[in-house]
Amino acid sequence: MxxxxxxxxxxxxxxxxxxxxxxxxxxxxxxxxxxxxxxxxxxxxxxxxxxxxxxxxxxxxxxxxxxxxxxxxxxxxxxxxxxxxxxxxxxxxxxxxxxxxxxxxxxxxxxxxxxxxxxxxxxxxxxxxxxxxxxxxxxxxxxxxxxxxxxxxxxxxxxxxxxxxxxxxxxxxxxxxxxxRPYKPSILPRELFVTEEHESAVMAALAGSATMSNAGGGVSKKKGRPSRRDKQKKAKDALAALEKYLEKNTTTLAPEPPPSSQSTAAADRLLTTHRMVAHPPNATREQYRAYKAEALGMLDPHGAGPITEHTRGVNAGQEALQRANDAVLARLKMIDEMAAEQGLEVGGEGGEKTGLARVERAVQHLRLSGDPSGSVGILGLLEGAGLDERWEV
Structure with a gap:
């Protein structure tokens, strides 16, 4: 036009x-x-x-x-x-x-x-x-x-x-x-100005109405590459979310007394870090470890050892642990594929230490060893499971 x-x-x-x-x-x-x-x-x-x-x-x-x-x-x-x-x-x-x-x-x-x-x-x-x-x-x-x-x-x-x-x-x-309706245009205002803050809500509402109309027998819109404007909007939203996250979770460390060789100006510099680093949740972490040890003890109460052809029917706890690890991994892969279809950032695109690749390695270690004393799969992520292919507990 x-x-x-x-x-x-x-x-x-x-x-x-x-x-x-x-x-x-x-x-x-x-x-x-x-x-x-x-x-x-x-x-x-x-x-x-x-x-x-x-x-x-x-x-x-x-x-x-x-x-x-x-x-x-x-x-x-x-x-x-x-x-x-x-x-x-x-x-x-x-x-x-x-x-x-x-x-x-x-x-x-x-x-x-x-x-x-x-x-x-x-x-x-x-x-x-x-x-x-x-x-x-x-x-x-x-x-x-x-x-x-x-x-x-x-x-x-x-x-x-x-x-x-x-x-x-x-x-x-x-x-x-x-x-x-004798006037032209028949309704005022004819053009609506939408700010960036409300644009996402308006687009979501329009997408919802379009979905309802498609459900009523209409033809669904064909998916395609996002436009340059969509990419810019997505980048702005991601940057704003990151700034809010940093503002919410950043804390200032107390300055340490400087050695006699350093100047006072260097000591006055304020250092910032994530609040989880400055105040680690020690109590929550120890509570998690206690619950995990109790759960692993219930899964392998008598130390049955690795799953073999002779012990497969005996050690049902280890089988349940493997099934749970496989189910979590399959769920994460499905979420990864769904996010990729919508053009969102997904775990497989973040490099070597992303969550999906690490979980996959941890589950693979458990599948190969079949022994909670050697690997516990995703339950060992806190201790570094999945960071290295040679990782062992």
Missing amino acids: STAAGPSAVRGDITLQPSYFTSSLYVEPLREDISNLVNLFAERYVETWPPNQPFTLFKRLWSEQGWCWLHFKVLDARAREAFINVTHRLLVERLADGEPPLTRVVVLFALYTFHLSQPATQNPPIYSVGHIAIPIDIYDALLSLPSSLTNPELLPLQPYITYVLKALEEAFHILPRTEL
Whole structure:
């Protein structure tokens, strides 16, 4: 799809595409600003009761909140048309019959002020929009707004609303009813801006919906090589995870008193290391060793020795140990293959001392020896099993 034609900008000038004003970058903040303007006017209106010139109060808030500078957001004619139409639309949507009466009053003031304050200079010429698009159902509800302000607190606003409607009478451009979606685009925001922090969640949600649709009889997407953008995203995620891990598990060693031959500056240098090195889990390690010795004693209670053709039916404990080692190794290989299919880093790609290769060697030693007194397979990893092919307990 080709990019929409844009204005020819002088070097250094900033131009905005019309799609910016229909995106979440503009729509969502403007909706929030409209709500803030309504709430602020309601607070000041109650504080100054009985009201004295409420439209003067509104104009003061309009200027204080910076709305008076809104028309200078963009000056290019093509982008300015989208900017004015979207702003009109977001104001009109708050004029619906379901909104509170005071909200509709404030938004009508804002629509009136924004529309009639468009710059009309000819040098340089600035693009302006002469009509306000409004669905007919909202227009009918707007015409009945003055008669609905019967509450004593809102009754002073009635003549102002009547005057504003009279002033905008020729500006309204009537559209079909709201449920027919007369605007283009029909829904705002049309484009959603996703930050890097939320991109993974959005992609996971999209992948989940795609999986559900495929389960309903659709054709599954064919797997292929990851794009350069996917690789960069994966590298950033891995780096961020590594930084969080280091931040969480790094500790500072207490400086040792320096020998007389070293300078004080060298002694003041802080050394950092993994917290497991600085504070090894001695109690947990000894508890693990005690449980392991108890388990091995139960597997070979009478010292039956290696499994042979004559003792295979006798020493069931050693057979169970071998079956457990083989099952763990098969499970790790299956996980390794599944991770490789998804393009993740796997154990077989990490060099000589990765977990998978080491577990495989440890299980092989047990399979060859068949004797817990010579090898215990994966139960000997703490003592260095699988680091060397000549390893023996």
